[in-house]
Amino acid sequence: MIKREAEPIQALDPRLEEIDCPVGGKSFYDGTTGLLFRHPRHYDEARGGILAETMGLGKTLICLAVVLATKGHWPQIPPEYSVNQHSTRSEVGSLVQMAAVAANRERIPWKGYLSQDLDRCRTALEQNAITYIIPPPETRRSRRPTTVSPGKTIRTCAATLIVVPPNLISHWKAEIEAHVEKDALNILYLDDGEAIWTPSTSNLLLYDIILMSKTRLVEEMLSCSFNSPLEDFHFLRIIVDEGHNFSTFGRTNNAVSALAKLHVERRWIVSGTPSAGLLGVEASTAIQETLEGTVDNDSRLIRDILEDRRSSGFEIASNINVRKSALQQELKDLEKLGSISMDFLNLKPWSNKRGNDAASWKQYIMPADGKRKPKSLASVLESLVVRHRIEDIEKDIKLPPLHNRTVYLEPAWHDKLSLNLFILNLAVNAVTSERVDQDYMFNFKNRASLNQLVTNLRHSGFYWTGFTKDEVTKSIDVSRKYMEHKMLSGKSEHESGELREGDFNFLLRAIQVGENILATPSWVAFSAAHELGLYIEDFPDDAREAWSLCQDEPSYPLIMGASQVTRAQHHVDTHLYASDPASGLAALGKSTMEKLWQSLQSEISKSEEQLDHDHHERSPMIKKRSPQKSKSVLISTSIQKPVTMNKRTISRVKANSSTRKHSTPNSNEAMLKDKNNAAEEQKKVSKPPALKSAMKSALKKPPVDSIDSSSVLSKTRLSGTASAKLSYLLDRVISLHASEKILIFYEGDNIAYYVAQALELLGIQYLIYTGSLSAERKSAYIATFNATETFRILLMDVHQAAHGLHIAAASRVFFVNPVWQPAVEAQAIKRAHRIGQTKPVYVETLVLKDTLEDQMLKRRKNMTVQEHHKAEKSLLDDDVMAQLIKDADFIALLPEEMKDVRKQMAPLKEPQRLFGRVAVGMEGGDPDKDLIFPEGMKGLKGRKRKRVA
Numbered sequence: 001m002i003k004r005e006a007e008p009i010q011a012l013d014p015r016l017e018e019i020d021c022p023v024g025g026k027s028f029y030d031g032t033t034g035l036l037f038r039h040p041r042h043y044d045e046a047r048g049g050i051l052a053e054t055m056g057l058g059k060t061l062i063c064l065a066v067v068l069a070t071k072g073h074w075p076q077i078p079p080e081y082s083v084n085q086h087s088t089r090s091e092v093g094s095l096v097q098m099a100a101v102a103a104n105r106e107r108i109p110w111k112g113y114l115s116q117d118l119d120r121c122r123t124a125l126e127q128n129a130i131t132y133i134i135p136p137p138e139t140r141r142s143r144r145p146t147t148v149s150p151g152k153t154i155r156t157c158a159a160t161l162i163v164v165p166p167n168l169i170s171h172w173k174a175e176i177e178a179h180v181e182k183d184a185l186n187i188l189y190l191d192d193g194e195a196i197w198t199p200s201t202s203n204l205l206l207y208d209i210i211l212m213s214k215t216r217l218v219e220e221m222l223s224c225s226f227n228s229p230l231e232d233f234h235f236l237r238i239i240v241d242e243g244h245n246f247s248t249f250g251r252t253n254n255a256v257s258a259l260a261k262l263h264v265e266r267r268w269i270v271s272g273t274p275s276a277g278l279l280g281v282e283a284s285t286a287i288q289e290t291l292e293g294t295v296d297n298d299s300r301l302i303r304d305i306l307e308d309r310r311s312s313g314f315e316i317a318s319n320i321n322v323r324k325s326a327l328q329q330e331l332k333d334l335e336k337l338g339s340i341s342m343d344f345l346n347l348k349p350w351s352n353k354r355g356n357d358a359a360s361w362k363q364y365i366m367p368a369d370g371k372r373k374p375k376s377l378a379s380v381l382e383s384l385v386v387r388h389r390i391e392d393i394e395k396d397i398k399l400p401p402l403h404n405r406t407v408y409l410e411p412a413w414h415d416k417l418s419l420n421l422f423i424l425n426l427a428v429n430a431v432t433s434e435r436v437d438q439d440y441m442f443n444f445k446n447r448a449s450l451n452q453l454v455t456n457l458r459h460s461g462f463y464w465t466g467f468t469k470d471e472v473t474k475s476i477d478v479s480r481k482y483m484e485h486k487m488l489s490g491k492s493e494h495e496s497g498e499l500r501e502g503d504f505n506f507l508l509r510a511i512q513v514g515e516n517i518l519a520t521p522s523w524v525a526f527s528a529a530h531e532l533g534l535y536i537e538d539f540p541d542d543a544r545e546a547w548s549l550c551q552d553e554p555s556y557p558l559i560m561g562a563s564q565v566t567r568a569q570h571h572v573d574t575h576l577y578a579s580d581p582a583s584g585l586a587a588l589g590k591s592t593m594e595k596l597w598q599s600l601q602s603e604i605s606k607s608e609e610q611l612d613h614d615h616h617e618r619s620p621m622i623k624k625r626s627p628q629k630s631k632s633v634l635i636s637t638s639i640q641k642p643v644t645m646n647k648r649t650i651s652r653v654k655a656n657s658s659t660r661k662h663s664t665p666n667s668n669e670a671m672l673k674d675k676n677n678a679a680e681e682q683k684k685v686s687k688p689p690a691l692k693s694a695m696k697s698a699l700k701k702p703p704v705d706s707i708d709s710s711s712v713l714s715k716t717r718l719s720g721t722a723s724a725k726l727s728y729l730l731d732r733v734i735s736l737h738a739s740e741k742i743l744i745f746y747e748g749d750n751i752a753y754y755v756a757q758a759l760e761l762l763g764i765q766y767l768i769y770t771g772s773l774s775a776e777r778k779s780a781y782i783a784t785f786n787a788t789e790t791f792r793i794l795l796m797d798v799h800q801a802a803h804g805l806h807i808a809a810a811s812r813v814f815f816v817n818p819v820w821q822p823a824v825e826a827q828a829i830k831r832a833h834r835i836g837q838t839k840p841v842y843v844e845t846l847v848l849k850d851t852l853e854d855q856m857l858k859r860r861k862n863m864t865v866q867e868h869h870k871a872e873k874s875l876l877d878d879d880v881m882a883q884l885i886k887d888a889d890f891i892a893l894l895p896e897e898m899k900d901v902r903k904q905m906a907p908l909k910e911p912q913r914l915f916g917r918v919a920v921g922m923e924g925g926d927p928d929k930d931l932i933f934p935e936g937m938k939g940l941k942g943r944k945r946k947r948v949a
Contacts, residue, residue: 001066001386005047005237005266013041013349014379015364032364041357043348048237048267049384050340055272055827056834057393059804060175063239063270067160068184071208072111074104074130074158075236075265081132081154100124104156111158111208126205130156132234154263157233159207161264164241164804166191166213170779171806172241173211174786185209190216191775201229213775214255221258234263242804243269243344244336256343267345272804272830328870334366334377341380350380402833404843406818406857407728411848413904414526414533414722416891417517418464419851421472422457423888424510428475430886431503432482442886451874454885459748461853462816463723465530469518476514479507513890516898522559525549526722528600531561532754533722534761535905536914538715540582543568546589551597555901557719562757565718565914567592569761572713572915581915582713648753649768649777650927651760651791707916717911718761723754725816725846727906730758732844734912736812737764737792740839741785743810745798745828747817752795755816759793763917766793771800776933783932785809790930801828808836815845818857820875822868851891855884 012018012028016037021027028037053059093101103110103125114122133151164172169191176187190198190212198220204210210230212220220228240259338361341347349359364376411419426441433439441450456466483504517523526533529549535557539547547568548554549561560568571588575581707714721727733742746752752768759766767781785794786809794810798819810832819825833841847854859881863871871878876885897903 001049001051001062001268002069004045004049004386005066005070008045008047010042011045011379011383013043014376014383015349015359016041017375045383046267046341046345046347047265048345049386050243050269050271052271052385052387054388054390054393055830056399057388057397058835059270059272060172060241061179061835063162063268064176064180067209067237068180070109070236071185072109072113072158073236074107074109075156075234076107077130077132077156077234081134096120096124097128100128101130104128104130109158126202129205132156153232154234155201155205155232157205157235159204159233159235160209160237160239161230161235161262162209162211162239162241163214163217163243163259164211166215166775167778167782168241168804169211169213169775170783171804174783174806187211190220198229201232204229204233215775218254218258221261222254231261231263234265236264237266237268238262238264239268239270240344241270243340244271259344269340269344330367337380338362338365341384345384347380347384397835399833399835400837401840402829402843403840404829404845406845406847408847408849408854409724409728411851411891412722412724412727412906413520413893413897414463414523415461415724415848415906416893417520417523418460419457419848420513420890420893421464421467421517422453422460423890424472424475424513425453426885426888427506427510428479431507432478442882447876451876454874454876455748457885458817458853458856459751461848461851462725462746462748462751463532463754465527468527469524472514472518476511476518479511479514483507509890513893516893519898520904521550521552522555522722522901522904525551525559526561529561529596531563532726532757533905534560534562534565534718534758535720535722535901535907536560536565537717537719537911538712540585540712540716543582543586543589546586546593549593557901557905559901562754562761564589564592564596565761566757569914576707576916581707581711648756649770649773649781650931651756651765651767713915714913716914718908718914719911720905720907721758722905724848724906726754726758727908728846729755729814729816730762730912731909732812732814733759733764733793734762734910740812741792741810742794742812742814743807743832744793744795744814744816745801745819746795747798747819749797751816752797755795761914762912764793765791766795767791769794769796769800771797780928780931780933782807784930787932788930796828796831798824798828801831805831806834806836807831808834808838811837811839811841813841813843815843818845818847818853818860820856820860821872822860852885852888856881859884 015030015032016028017031018040019027019029021038028040029035030037051059051062053062100121110125114125131153133153135151162172169189173189176185185208186206187209188199188204188207188211190210198204220230238259338350342351342361345351349357350361352358365380429439429441433441435442437443438445440446441453456464460466522533525531526549531549533549536559537557539558539560544554544558547558547560547564549559549564568585568589571585572581575583721730729744736742744755746755749770749772752770756766756768767785769778769781773781781794782805785791786807794807798815801824813829813832815825815828819828829841829843845857847857856875859878860868863878867878871881875881894903
């Protein structure tokens, strides 16, 4: 990188190809224009390029090393402004002043040599920084007197400007603190949450690095209320992290406009994925499944993957649709590369202006008639991209092994019901719409709704409560009426009169599936209350009926919703030292459930009123639709985004790890004393700073049993859940979280909150990293998870993981649903498997066996790179996957499961104690007290900025 910056080589014009001349010697041929040149044309390569290092192998550290190696180096004055720049003094300067000017003019890196005690010399050098003037634009001649602008004075500056996404500010800070010696670099941090203005022009010269967020850069450079001091400098270097997001082609955006206003000598884009089609093979190695007991070698994996890509080329050539899709993706990639080359890196000759040997990127680089132009493109890539080879990296850096496996689970009863409901939805719609017109979900006009339906279908593989009893009943009624109508109709089959035998049988099966679902009391209760279903053993007998979520006779084990279990647990845990901790539990359960059903009944009434209103407000076109083409009632529900029941992203409880004494019978004074002591302890805990508090491990002491072993409450256990994936995940978390940190990737916020509810019941603290968080809170969550032992579980939206985050503290990674895009999955895995990781990384992807997601994963593994690009935005863009969804069949429901509640639940390997395991009093405290907020960030959002010297 430094060599490219300091000594850019003269490279042959990429439009020309050196050939042997018929009369001897060499000539240079432009294959596009057909021109032959006797002499070559050369251009300087860019002072910079694209650092496209493999994900997780230290791109940040490479950049910091470059900055340290060139500390104090000064940029050159641009040649077009270097004429007549030596000003004449009005009087003879002092020796110090003349020496300072001479040193700066020769661009001597004095910052690395002058010690702090030479204040006079340093001051003289800073005050005599080299400047140049950008002349004003030419104005039209006019007879009227005009004021001639003196031009804009620009000062050269040895600083490096680093622009990063807002959520990576804390990552860069952490890397600098960990790997750069104290006082080695003078750094200015400017985030969009900072409550200060950029320092004045004179003070900016003091810094070696100006680290700022992309949001702050745009705000600084495009503000109408003031001129940013950044515009007054010619910086040595700019580094744009995740810079592929800055590229455009034939258009502009705020980020590109902001960058265009800066004066910089050396320019770098940092991105492991500069373009979707340029994603390296490390993405494939990250998602490669490893066999049990083996550790795959990266070099061998890479050879196998490359061989697969080469062999798939023959299939692409013979498949017109795939070839067309591959070409479209290639065009997008090349447009993005062209934008980076011309607009940001100023690469010659592509950035030349008209009349100055301008070169057309489209004409020389973009494929024409399906044919690539590899020679020009290879020349461009060679001049821009900096990247180590895998075999070279392995000589110096050895990452811990990466184990990746797919865990196939048998669907639990409620998993089957949820998935079958979506298939019922599609089946009834396909048959009753007769697969024609806009009523048919797979009609192109319904694409947006169908995409949402498929997204919900995938989320239902974890847990789903989006359908109601009435909707299923109405859908069954529609199916029966449609069948009756067809049987009574005298039309011919060609006129859609008779039902085909396959459709007739499919509707009969759909009706049977719907009836089985309605006959399951637990499904009716979970869907009505939108609750995560839990199964509780040995719940106190006198309170069982009061807390049962099923309104019929309580089952064994007791079926409860997660919210109700949490409330019952809190009631008991706050009365542990009373003579009878279970006192009042039944009364609380009765009032809780009464309020729940009353609120649900109110919601149902409002919903019915809205449906009646919508029915009367329908357009005439909809009213005239024939009864045999009625849409499934479930369609409207299945295409809606699920309602998020809980939006907390940080746990408010933790394991009960304090030793407590049992209160004596009827000892109200003792109980009150314990409460007061607990309050005093809570005050003491809140006094230390956040960092000190966060560094204390919540796991140093095992939970102490504070319930008398003879009490029935000590036997109450969480024995299972309604989700096979959740039960498996809880088993793994319980067994691993004491020794390893865990990263759980999800798609859909409701999944995260279901997991969070279960973790809170077990007293396990967690953080949820979701897209709705502010930048400062995102930074705090990552910093806290990496640096402390308080939160050992991090739940993260998988689509938030593709932005350079460093989460090497985690050594266990779980995907609760298979990810459709391999690049997204690879990026997520590389958050943990990267430089800084000291443990082997184990990745598990949870899949329900013999379901649509199982078929989806198998299809994804067999797709070519080009097919993945075609279906990158939606799996429906893949014809094979779309057909699999159309042909989806119902999952078999076993008769014994319908009658036995125990066989309906997904059991935990070891039932977990419910009462006495969660510390009381945590809910009322500050949930953020254990978080590590980057200095100066907490609470600054929205404050007015203050100008500093």
